[in-house]
C-alpha cells in the first residue's frame with residue numbers, strides 16, 4: 001500500500017516519544033493490558049532520552065548501514081499511546097517529526113479511546129502537508145475478550161475512532177491479535193465480517209505471544225486450556241490455515257501490513273509457532289493460498 005501511495009520504496013523508521021499509555025499510567029491507569037510488554041516494540045536506537053529528530057537521524061544511519069536505502073522514509077510512533085497528551089504538546093511533537101527534511105510521513109500508533117475530535121482535526125491539518133496515518137490497536141471485536149485482557153476500551157470505541165479518523169481523510173490501520181484467551185479459530189474467522197465493516201486502509205494481524213512477567217504469563221501457567229495456542233494439535237500449520245480462512249473472507253480493499261510477529265526470544269515465555277521466522281511462515285501461507293487457488297476476499301460477502 002505504501003509503495004503505491006508514494007510511488008517508490010518506503011522505509012518505516014520507528015521512533016519513540018515516550019508517551020505514557022493511559023491504561024498503564026500509574027496515576028489512574030487500570031493496570032495495563034494483561035499481555036503488555038511495551039519494550040518488545042522498540043528497536044534499540046529509540047531507547048533513552050534522545051529527541052525525535054536524533055532518533056530519526058540514528059534510524060536513517062541504522063537502515064543505511066544495513067543496505068536498506070529507500071526513496072521515502074516514514075516515521076513510525078509505534079510503542080505506547082502516541083495521542084495521549086494535550087493537543088498543544090502533540091502538535092509540537094508531530095511538527096518536529098514532519099518538519100524533518102528526510103521524513104515524508106508519520107504513522108501514529110494509539111488506542112481507540114485516546115483520540116478526540118480536536119486531536120483528529122489537528123492531524124487532518126498535518127495530513128494536508130505530509131502523509132499521516134493513525135494505527136489503532138483494536139485487538140479483538142469481542143467486548144468479552146477486551147474486558148478479559150483488561151484492554152480498557154470497547155469495540156464500539158474502536159468503531160467510533162476509526163470512523164472519525166477516516167471522515168477527516170486520514171488513513172487508518174488496525175491491529176488485531178489472534179489467539180487471545182477464550183477465543184477459538186471459528187470466532188476469529190467470523191470476526192472478519194465485523195472487521196470488513198470498519199473503514200480501514202490496512203490491517204495487521206499477529207499471533208498471540210506471551211511475554212515473561214506479564215499477567216498473561218500467570219494466566220497461561222494456571223489456565224493453558226484458555227489459549228488456543230496451548231491446545232494440543234495447534235501448530236504453525238494450523239495458524240497458517242486460520243490465516244487462509246480469514247484472508248479469504250477479508251475485504252480485498254484492505255491492505256495486509258503484517259501477519260506474523262517475532263518478538264525477541266529473551267522476552268517471550270511462549271512462542272506458539274515454534275519460533276519459526278515470519279518469512280518461513282509467509283512462504284507457508286503463500287504456498288497454501290496458491291495451491292488452493294485462493295485469493296484475499298474470494299469468500300468476501302459483497
Ligand code: SF4
Pocket residue numbers: 021022023024031032033035036037038080081111137
Ligand atoms: S494499550 Fe498498549 S501500551 Fe497500553 S497497556 Fe495495552 S498493550 Fe500496553
